[in-house]
Amino acid sequence: MFSLKNPSYPEFLCEAPSGVLCVDIHPQHPHMIVCGLKDGNVAVFNLQNKNKKPTHISDARNGKHKDVVWQIRWVKDNLDGYLNFYSVSGDGRVTNWTIVKTCLWYTDELHIGYNKGIIDGLLKKHLLDSGRAIAFKPDEDNIFLVGTDEGMVYLATTQYSSQYLMSYQAHSTPVYNIQWNKYIPEIFLTCGAEFVVKIFHKSSSKPILRFDVGSQVGDIAWAPYSSTVFAVVTVEGKVNVYDLHLNKYNPICVQSVVPKKKASLNNIAFNKAEPIIIVGDSAGNVHALKLSPNLRKKTKDAQLALYNQDLAGAYQAEIKKLDRLLAQIVHIVQPQEQEEEEKEQTT
Known part of the structure; x- marks a missing residue:
């Protein structure tokens, strides 16, 4: 865990038993960190503890995924007041985890069925698609989107898991990320392992806008300060910033962060309070960039x-x-x- 005040040395250091592929910080309790691991486990860290080891971790007897955990998200406390989060994995499971004292309880909320070209009913019932991304609707806690390895995005609910509310053929490659627009939470943004970023309306299976970035996309993020601004990072080491209010077709800024021969960009996040973005690359470096006033016009x-x-x-x-x-x-x-x-x- 780093602070912008001292980017050369971490404030906290946590040790996981396997490679960490995804992480999420609790929005109300920033000392609570949850990680998805390469071996299929999920781990919870409490930064208030001096111990660097996880306070809670899954195992083979307690819901461990059979494949990589690609994305993990904290959600609101349940009715009993317990902290809980969701994970999505390559084994096709969307799992809800609840922290109860020293235990980690799990419930499989959704099994992502594989539907492409499968005629055999028995095979279709047991074959699962790999989950890659998950995003909960900002104004409805029980509604979420899940992206898959086959490029599909499904709208689902935690109230029942027998069928999807909506299906979107978003990409022809694995879906890397999905993000709802917080100002109009019927709109969401998707990206995959391809050159295209798409914007969907929840009620339509076809995209309402698509953007050819000109290079393979690594990640996307909506800006917290504007309803029409989003950013895209590419494998060529560039950050593209779009403002649909100013230009519906082209980015208003393209900034090279790392040479494409050295590394590719694969993660981006906006600071919710300051005009700063954080960008991660494939070489393990994290870059902090300040947005110019032209990129945050009101x-x-x-x-x-x-x-x-x-x-x-x-x-x-x-x-x-x-x-x-x-x-x-x-x-x-x-x-x-x-x-x-x-x-x-x-x-």
């Missing part, structure tokens, strides 16, 4: 609201900005209308 309505210290008004101004953009781009097809269109095509 509309006049948002500027006026912030000047009057009206945070709610500034938030509504961001929602209106994205709403106007969506009205210009596309008519959202509702699921019922979509079914009728598909029936017309088949007849």
Whole structure:
């Protein structure tokens, strides 16, 4: 765990029994860290403890995944007040983990079925697709998206796991990341191991916007300060920043971070309070970049609201900005209308 005040030496050091592929910090309890491991286990660290070892860890008798844990996410405390999180793995399981005193309880919320070209009913029942990414809807705790190795994205709910609410053929390669837009949580962003980034509306199986980055994408992130800004990192070592309000087709900034011969970029995250982004590369280095004022421009309505210290008004101004953009781009097809269109095509 590093601090920007002293980037040359870590503030905390935790030791995991296997390689760490994903990590998440609890939004309300920043001393609680959860990690997904290469051997299929999940581990929880409490930075308030002096011990560098995990306070909770799964094992083969207690829900260990049979493949790599690709992504892990803290969620809100359950009804009993216990901390809990979700993991998605290459074994096709989406698992909920609950920390109860010294124990780690697990429940498999979803088994991701493999549906491509499978005719045999028995085989289809037992064959699973590998999970790669997971994202919970900001305004509905029970709704989440899961991305797979086959490029599919499924909308599902924790209330039942027998079927998906919606399916999206997002990519033809493994889905690397999915992110909901926090201002209009019907919109989400996806990327895969290809040159294309796509924006979807929850009610439509087809993307409403797609962007050809010109290089294989490593990761994506929505900006927390704007409803229309997102960033993309590529294997060529570049960060592309898009602002749909200013330009719906091309990035407003392309910044080279590392030479492509030395490393590729594979992770990006925005600071929620400061105009800073953190970028990780394949050589194990982490780069902190400051966003210029041109990359975080506000509309006049948002500027006026912030000047009057009206945070709610500034938030509504961001929602209106994205709403106007969506009205210009596309008519959202509702699921019922979509079914009728598909029936017309088949007849």
